[in-house]
Amino acid sequence: MPRRPRLNLTGLPLHIIQRGNNRSACFFADEDYRFYLHSLRLLSAKHRCAVHAYVLMTNHVHLLLTPADPTGASRLMQAMGRHYVPYVNQLYKRTGTLFEGRFKASVINAEEYLLKCYCYIELNPVRARIVDNPADYLWSSYRYHSIGACNDIVQDHALFAALDSDETRRRNAYTALIRTELDLQTLGSIRTATNRGQALGDARFREMIGSAMCRVGEPESGGGLDREGRGINVEQIDLGF
Numbered sequence: 593m594p595r596r597p598r599l600n601l602t603g604l605p606l607h608i609i610q611r612g613n614n615r616s617a618c619f620f621a622d623e624d625y626r627f628y629l630h631s632l633r634l635l636s637a638k639h640r641c642a643v644h645a646y647v648l649m650t651n652h653v654h655l656l657l658t659p660a661d662p663t664g665a666s667r668l669m670q671a672m673g674r675h676y677v678p679y680v681n682q683l684y685k686r687t688g689t690l691f692e693g694r695f696k697a698s699v700i701n702a703e704e705y706l707l708k709c710y711c712y713i714e715l716n717p718v719r720a721r722i723v724d725n726p727a728d729y730l731w732s733s734y735r736y737h738s739i740g741a742c743n744d745i746v747q748d749h750a751l752f753a754a755l756d757s758d759e760t761r762r763r764n765a766y767t768a769l770i771r772t773e774l775d776l777q778t779l780g781s782i783r784t785a786t787n788r789g790q791a792l793g794d795a796r797f798r799e800m801i802g803s804a805m806c807r808v809g810e811p812e813s814g815g816g817l818d819r820e821g822r823g824i825n826v827e828q829i830d831l832g833f
Contacts, residue, residue, distance in 0.1 A: 605658045643657045708774060
């Protein structure tokens with residue numbers, strides 16, 4: 593079956609989630625997390641994806657990034673699989689797939705949702721009751737954003753930088769922001785958009801994305817999208833494998 597026409601959404605931030613196959617574990621020891629992050633640092637630079645926030649959970653990964661070209665996110669996720677899966681298979685004497693066949697992605701209206709996605713991602717370990725304080729979780733970008741811990745993966749988005757021109761005050765402002773619990777509606781919107789491949793934003797943003805996608809081609813029968821940007825398929829936004 594031919595692939596659908598692709599929509600160039602270069603420059604818009606994306607919330608990506610990739611789960612372990614059948615929701616099984618994809619990290620088994622501290623060294624696995626370190627290897628994944630080492631690969632992410634190298635490959636995000638190679639494929640020109642600015643990573644703004646991340647968290648590695650036992651059986652899934654969240655990334656918030658902005659690609660610099662149409663295929664950047666797709667190539668990054670492909671490359672991560674080629675690096676990380678053989679590492680795990682060789683180390684643990686296993687074979688076969690590790691992650692689900694496709695990652696899920698949501699195009700973000702930055703003005704409305706970017707910093708909320710920062711918080712959503714970095715509070716994952718708290719919601720999972722792994723830690724009480726996100727600073728106690730080593731495998732996320734929170735310590736960089738809150739206390740300025742060294743991190744050579746993260747690149748600040750302009751909206752994060754705009755919290756304050758002074759670095760200390762900016763990190764304090766973010767710490768205060770993340771202490772404000774995300775309301776249930778926001779949590780639901782982020783989860784739904786990412787799991788369904790929807791645009792995340794207000795009606796005008798969804799209409800803009802939906803209209804742009806209609807201009808590049810009609811969806812396949814029985815699936816896809818509507819003019820409100822619902823059901824965006826990763827293949828249509830240059831994110832598919």
